[in-house]
Amino acid sequence: MKRLIWICCCFYLLIGITSVVIAALLPELLSHYGRNYADGGNLIFAQFCGFLLGVLTQPLLSKKFGRSHMLSFTLWFIFVGFIVIAILPPWSIVLCFIPLVGFGSGIIESTIGAMIIDAVKDRTAVALSRLEVFYGVGALSMPILISILIASGYWKISFYATCLFALLLAWAWSRFTSTHGQLLINKKSIEKHIAVSTVNRGFVPLVMVSTCILLFFVYVGLEMSLVNFLPSILLETMKLDAAFAALSVSFYWGAMIVGRLVCGLLAEKFGYPRYLLWSTLGTFIVLICFLFVTTAWAAFAVITLMGLLMSGLFAIALIYSNSLFPGRTEQTTSKLIAASGLGGACMSWLTGRFMEQTSITMTLYFLVGLSGLMMLLIVIMMRMRPVQATSAASTAESLS
Secondary structure (H helix, E strand, O other): OOHHHHHHHHHHHHHHHHHHHHHHHHHHHHHHOHHHHHHHHHHHHHHHHHHHHHHHHHHHHHHOOOHHHHHHHHHHHHHHHHHHOOOOOOEEEHHHHHHHHHHHHHHHHHHHEEEEEEEOOOOOHHHHHHHHHHHHHHHHHHHHHHHHHHOOOOOOOHHHHHHHHHHHHHHHHHHHHHHHHHHOOOOOHHHHHOHHHHHOOOOOOHHHHHHHHHHHHHHHHHHHHHHHHHHHHHHHOOOOOOHHHHHHHHHHHHHHHHHHHHHHHHHHOOOOHHHHHHHHEEEHHHHHHHHHOHHHHHHHHHHHHHHHHOOHHHHHHHHHHOOOOOOHHHHHHHHHHHHHHHHHHHHHHHHHHHHHOHHHHHHHHHHHHHHHHHHHHHHHHOOOOOOOOOHHHHHHHHHH
16 A cells, blocks of 8 residues: 555656646747747646646546556656657647646546545545645756756756656556556545534535535635745735745745645544634635735745645545545546646636736735635535435536
8 A cells, every 4th residue: 555655646746747847948948939928828728728638538538448557648648748849849739749748647636636535545634645745846846957957058858857757657657556456446435534413414416516616626726826926926015036036936835845744644633624624714814914914034934824724725625525425536536626727727817817907915805815715615515414425426427
């Protein structure tokens, strides 16, 4: 079981890397091709479309090919996508191949999440939060490596390094599945974490699914809005140096990684619903405090607190949501991760419009509102109980 968790961590490290490679190299790519930022936005959007397609088709592909074979060929999608882009073909070819990377990443994220929830029988939150740690390490370390490669003039090596990692992971995965393939089909139930005494029996499965989807849409929308616009917010409100303001994202990701080291232990100790409630309440309060900070050190302290408080929300909410729909792990995980991808794209766009057309203060109020909505959704989820397996199946199929 430990080997399964560790190789799954490597998968999450890879998708953490793939999630930032294009964004970190965007200035170099646009300069090479003589393109503008609108073209860069099209490139990132094409990768997101591939990601969304991968997430939505994952349950069908998993049923048709099995988890083992599906993960193997998605690693080759990432390899092919990046190896073609690395040779710097015409721009239209780049736009055609970048969705392959997104497609592979989407399948990996939803498959590995479902696999851990199914296979790990005890301390599921600890295992899933460990995956999130590796995702954060990939997302944090790759831009640092890319900046070094850009400075030395060898930025194309970033693509080749990612391809090499995908190849090595494909080899390690084939070795693992040849001897431990039975771990990929184990099932489990985590109903012990559900507070049945607080159930509201009036909720139907469709409402439950919609609530969970909205929670992930809002959470990742808030997270990506912070990651994308924290430096701009600090530049506008405190007139900081651009390089210093950019460090805010590193502080946020660093705090996320530290928080993910312990969030699983805290969730197992206090229960998933209580952990989620206190984390969202803390995020709401800290974002309100962010409205009133006037110094750089206070802003960075608040940003660090936000990272710590939000670090476990995705992993623990994913486990808790799946516990409400027993027997539908892959279908539920796929829909929730798809909602998170949509939320990240849509809310980032909306936050940018707030900053452009209103003011920084109104933008911060918008982010506070998102955190308040997230807390309300957690309260609603706490009053739900697991649905019957047949109900969960019919609900999931109706949303397919």
